[in-house]
Structure formats: structure tokens, C-alpha cells
């Protein structure tokens with residue numbers, strides 16, 4: 001991007017995200033850079049994989065919505081996963097084209113952190129409740145700063161990612177009677193159980209609650 005150009009986020013992407021904030025457009029820009037780097041377009045089916053280095057329990061995760069919207073690598077298509085490193089970075093992996101990591105430079109994160117927007121956020125004010133001029137200032141900053149000032153782009157020649165093989169096979173839980181896809185069936189006393197009925201507590205829900 002040239003110094004004078006400003007990235008424009010389509011209105012539909014803002015509408016999907018739900019509020020105006022700086023991290024959704026950061027993710028959008030990360031996606032644009034990654035697609036340019038690998039020379040891939042918006043993914044309609046399953047032609048590329050997105051990976052976010054975000055975790056849980058910290059802000060900035062709005063980034064993922066922007067990245068998904070521009071690349072087409074969505075959670076629903078299972079073309080987006082989270083690596084849980086707690087870093088502001090995204091990876092794009094495309095078969096035959098390689099992999100690239102885009103990191104929001106530490107210096108830029110420092111610059112961003114000084115914006116008044118984050119003083120409101122730290123006080124627990126939701127983005128939609130922050131005065132528009134405060135939000136517009138930070139969004140303007142992330143839409144107009146040059147790529148090289150904001151992002152560190154690294155090709156990952158060794159990186160590969162593969163999904164488990166997809167299967168439609170499912171079975172009924174012997175306790176609640178609901179269908180569960182076979183990969184997630186647990187056997188209790190020789191009978192199939194879903195995870196909530198199995199007593200097995202290492203579920204993602206517990207991870208999100210901070211129990212695991």
C-alpha cells in the first residue's frame with residue numbers, strides 16, 4: 001500500500017462484525033497482505049487455511065473477523081483455527097503456494113495502545129459506546145498506516161497444516177439420545193456417550209472457563 005492510499009472495508013464486513021473498532025480492520029489488512037503474498041483470491045470453498053495466533057481472555061480477537069471476511073477462510077467452513085499463542089498474528093496456508101505469517105509489529109502495537117480508544121476499553125466501555133470521534137481516530141490510523149510500518153510478513157517454507165479426514169459417520173449417545181459425530185464418541189461401560197454425558201471434562205467449554 002502506498003502512503004497516500006487508505007484501505008476501504010466493505011460495509012457488509014462492518015455490519016457482520018457488529019461494531020466499529022480497530023482490530024477487525026487490522027485482521028482485514030492482514031488477510032489482504034497474506035493473499036497478495038501467496039497470490040490467492042477470496043476462498044469460496046476450501047482452497048486455503050487461516051490460522052490465528054490469538055488465544056482467549058485478551059482483547060484484539062476482533063482481528064479474526066476481518067481476516068475471515070477478506071480471505072473467505074471461515075470457522076464455519078473449518079478453514080480457520082486458533083493456535084492459542086496469545087499473539088497478534090495470522091497465518092495463511094494455501095496448497096501449492098506455501099504459508100505466510102503476518103504479525104502486527106510490536107512498535108505499532110505500542111503506538112496503537114496510546115490511542116484514547118483503549119483507555120475507554122480498559123475501563124470496560126464497549127466499542128459501540130465509545131465516542132465516534134475517538135473510534136474514528138484509531139480506525140483511521142489502522143486504515144492509513146503503510147503496510148511496512150504495521151506488519152511483519154514472513155514466509156514459512158516448512159509449514160504444513162492438514163485437517164483430520166472428514167466423516168459423516170455419527171451415532172446416538174446412549175444417555176441423552178442425541179446424535180454425535182463418531183470422532184467425539186466416548187465409550188462408557190461399553191456404550192457410546194457424547195462428551196457432556198461421558199463425565200469427560202476436558203471440553204473446550206472448560207478451557208474457555210479457564211478450568212483447563
Ligand SMILES: [Zn+2]
Pocket residue numbers: 017019020021022023024062127
Ligand atoms: Zn471489534
Ligand SMILES: [Zn+2]
Pocket residue numbers: 173174175176177178193194195196197
Ligand atoms: Zn449424551
